[in-house]
Amino acid sequence: MAETKREIERKYESEDSGLPDLTGVGGVAAVLDKGLVELDATYYDTADQRLAAASLTLRRRTGGSDAGWHLKLPVAPGVRDEIRAPLSDTLPEELAALVRSRVREARLVPLVRLRSARDVRHLVDEHGALLAEASVDAVTAERLTGEGGTVQWTEIEVELADGGDPAFLDQVEKRLARAGVRPSASPSKLARALERTGFHRKPAEPAKPVTAGDHVLAYLRAQRDALVALDPAVRLDTPDAVHRMRVATRRARGALRTFRSVLDRAVTDPIAVELKWLAGELGIDRDQEVLAERLTTALDALPPDLGTGPAHERLASWAAARGAGAHAHLTGVLDSSRHLALLNTLDALLADPPLRKAAARNPKKVLGKAVEKDLARLTTLIERALGLPPGEDRDLALHEARKKAKRTRYAAEAATSALGTPARDLTAAMKSLTTLLGDHQDSVMARRTLRELAAVAHAAGESAFPYGVLYAREEARAAAVEAELPERWRKARSRSLG
CATH class of the missing domain: 2.40.320.10 (Hypothetical Protein Pfu-838710-001)
Known part of the structure; x- marks a missing residue:
């Protein structure tokens, strides 16, 4: 051992x-x-x-x-x-x-x-x-x-x-x-x-990015390196390692999708599919952990006279059952031929990138235009979501907007080396926006889980009242997010690169 x-x-x-x-x-x-x-x-x-x-x-x-x-x-x-x-x-x-x-x-x-x-x-x-x-x-x-x-x-x-x-x-x-x-x-x-002994091969220093293609490839290389370097930490169950690997996966996928004018999508689209698969596998344990922590914290804050004892036990059992074997599954994913093939494919992409004509052009113009396109699509999603009445349709629309906001954030981040302060400011604004939208989505998932736990508790003859209290609080929390969203979005939108 x-x-x-x-x-x-x-x-x-x-x-x-x-x-x-x-x-x-x-x-x-x-x-x-x-x-x-x-x-x-x-x-x-x-x-x-x-x-x-x-x-x-x-x-x-x-x-x-x-x-x-x-x-x-x-x-x-x-x-x-x-x-x-x-x-x-x-x-x-x-x-x-x-x-x-x-x-x-x-x-x-x-x-x-x-x-x-x-x-x-x-x-x-x-x-x-x-x-x-x-x-x-x-x-x-x-x-x-x-x-x-x-x-x-x-x-x-x-x-x-x-x-x-x-x-x-x-x-x-x-x-x-x-x-x-x-x-x-x-x-x-x-x-x-x-x-x-004359045996050491010093790695070549990466050249300073000049073209649009150089900047995109440098960003992708950093994400590939993170995926490789974080592998042992994930296997050793190091805190936050899974989350960091998942973020690197999303960043790489976002760059491939945003900068299609730089890299040939006929080559990169299949890679993006595999990155999405890996992010999904990494998210199984992570999403469960975040949700369990949120519900446990909320339950701890309730007065003990609400009879939260059985609810604590049921929540702990739910978290343990859902999380059992997750780490073993994840190490199996990292050992899989599919994952190793993905790493090899990323290496091949960086060694012989499928560059398009725009890759050789001015990075400020090419990357700035790509980021603005993502921001325009995000604008459409946000405005659509805000135009819907509260309910399931709005929840789904806000979730789609959150995913697009993340992609815009990563696109601006990738362009920062070329665009400087404007891209850095947009990255920060998108991070603030995704944090708010993430809280809303967490509330949606928490309410769904609370309904399931309440139904099981009721069937077992336990009081479902604590779950109802938590449900109402999550509902109020989501409403507060929706009320804050227009102003948060206005501030984020003001950071446009144009």
């Missing part, structure tokens, strides 16, 4: 192989000699180094207290999450799944072997509690493919103890600097090994 450990560490060059005295730094009362540890790690990647390009490292290591398979995912500079699985001859499936969005059909092969003689010191406070582990590592790196090659170096590594204050590492770094020890130029041993 894999476990996750947050790793906060810093690496330093060490010419003389020595660790300066760190006693007294940041509350260090003693530096304890923990002896020499021999570590032997083989690092795996695809032949074209897809993991290294994303600053991911996958290794099988023996020696030390944590022998096994380790996958390191970057979080921030100097901060990584290390996913550990027990030692075995083959890569555990749980780790293979976490790199699937990058590896796909490619094979993982051993690229580099690192052997380290690690001289370990524990930095402890006056009570003997561990503050950090400092080590001097004598490293031998061997390239395992191509022409091979071996390099050696010595480095100092300081890793913060679990739960420690990262500011402690700043104090250690100041002491090391006074001793002439400088930070390592490489973020990891693997990166240094790849560079020094």
Whole structure:
């Protein structure tokens, strides 16, 4: 079974192989000699180094207290999450799944072997509690493919103890600097090994967007990258990861649909269909979670003398039953051939984009015109919805307007790099509008669910009164949104790019 450990560490060059005295730094009362540890790690990647390009490292290591398979995912500079699985001859499936969005059909092969003689010191406070582990590592790196090659170096590594204050590492770094020890130029041993054996392929820096096509492709590339990068977080059930992946999916689909003058829709329409499918799959769990949270919060706010106990139990059971197996289903979607094919198709689109004539033209004119078209369609939908009487037809019309407002928001967002402040202001206005319309749609869904729960409760001989109270409040909330909408829309419409 894999476990996750947050790793906060810093690496330093060490010419003389020595660790300066760190006693007294940041509350260090003693530096304890923990002896020499021999570590032997083989690092795996695809032949074209897809993991290294994303600053991911996958290794099988023996020696030390944590022998096994380790996958390191970057979080921030100097901060990584290390996913550990027990030692075995083959890569555990749980780790293979976490790199699937990058590896796909490619094979993982051993690229580099690192052997380290690690001289370990524990930095402890006056009570003997561990503050950090400092080590001097004598490293031998061997390239395992191509022409091979071996390099050696010595480095100092300081890793913060679990739960420690990262500011402690700043104090250690100041002491090391006074001793002439400088930070390592490489973020990891693997990166240094790849560079020094001539094996590292630096990714090309993206060119600055010039044409309309450049701006659209840059936006699409960012969404593709988000879909790939968020895959492990979704699998690990990281908070908000599903929502962020769903937003990236919607942004990509919106760009394909809005900028049809730039990209040939004969190629992009089928991709948009697949993006819509993925967004739908991602939304199953997310929509359920949002609705359950809304109803639970509302129920908690009711006076206890309304007899809300059975309603709380029924709502909890409903949420658990509807959410059961959702995460397993979602990981199945991410592992599916359909999803992997979508990622491959997005890669192909970006590598060889089906550009139309407008793609080579002035981005301000081309992108601005496309955004204005979306805004005009949104205007028609909003005005139609506001002209309908309150009820189901208006609810449906407002829901359609909300979807169009989101698309307009993403279109303006995609055009911001070309249009600047006007597009940025329109993006903010559309975000405000979609938030209001989203609250209305959430109320519609909440009332539908409350009717269902009330019917089941009544059939079971329970009081349906709490559901009725909540229903009335949701009805009033929706009415307030509808009353506010004309003014919110007027402000949003004033942000037109024209």
